[in-house]
Amino acid sequence: MTDPTEKTSSDPEGASELFKELTTPSRRNFLRTMGISGMAAATAPVWAQAAQLAPIDDSEKPLAKGEQRITLKVNGQPHTLNVPGNAVLLDVLRDRLKLTGTKKGCDHGQCGACTLHINGQPVNSCLSLAAMHQGDEITTIEGLERNGQLHPIQEAFWAHDAFQCGYCTSGQMMTAAAIIKDPNIGADDASVREAMSGNICRCGAYKNILAAVQDARGKVQGAS
Structure with missing residues (x-):
């Protein structure tokens, strides 16, 4: 049986190389775009990603009955939304804004997978009503990257293999991105573990997560 990735004389245009490129997951792209639609976002058309981020x-x-109009500023972009008064912020972000x-x-504030930043502070979005955040600065995992440059914590998670299945990764990174700026956290590993204790990794990648946080912390605080 012929290996589809093997380049042969019948493959003059390098189709096998293109096949390998398209079917090899990019860990860097995973960290950059995981928030848009998971692993599939790494190969999603640019126009489709842009459409998801349109205001x-x-x-x-x-x-409608029971709705109220709010404006949420998410990753620097204002969105005016009609939402039920009891709409949970996590659901609005995922279902209305498609920031998945x-x-x-x-869904009980116990695992940390839904962590994002409200005015720079990590918050469990599953416990927060959307209507409470009129005028607040909301940052999701999609907003960590700036001008094509990964956030230091994203770079560190990539470098240290600080994820396995990836489901908790966005929440881990959002908490880490907040604590690495705190000079009172990180002088010893125990303080990082305590600060990150609200984020559960069911795969057990804690050792690598700790290494990534300490690496990013050193770079961020060293550049201050």
Whole structure:
């Protein structure tokens, strides 16, 4: 049986090389775009990704019974949304804005998979109502990368293989991105473990996560 990745004389245009390129997962792209639609986002068309990040404006739509109009500023982009008063922030981000990097894990604030930043502080979005965050600065995993440059914590997770299945990774990185700026956390590994204790990794990648956090912390605080 012929190996489909083997280049032969019948493959003058290098089709086998293209096959390998398209079917080899990119760990860097995983960290950059995991929040848009998981691993599949690494190969998603650029236009499709851009469409998912376009601002939403419900201001011309009539409010349904029980709805209220709010404006959420997410990753620097304002969105005007008609949402039920009891709409959970996590669900609004995932279902309305299609920012699916923030994961729904336990849905009880116990696993940390849904962690994002509200005004720079890590928050479990499954426990927070969307209507509470009018005017707040909300940052999701999709917002860590700036101008094509990965955040130091994303670079560190990549370098230290600090993920396995990846489901908890976005929440781990959002908590880590907040604590690496705190000079009171990280002088010893125990303080990092304590600060990260709200984020559960069911694969047990804690050793590598700790190494990644300490690496990023050293680089961020060293550059300050």
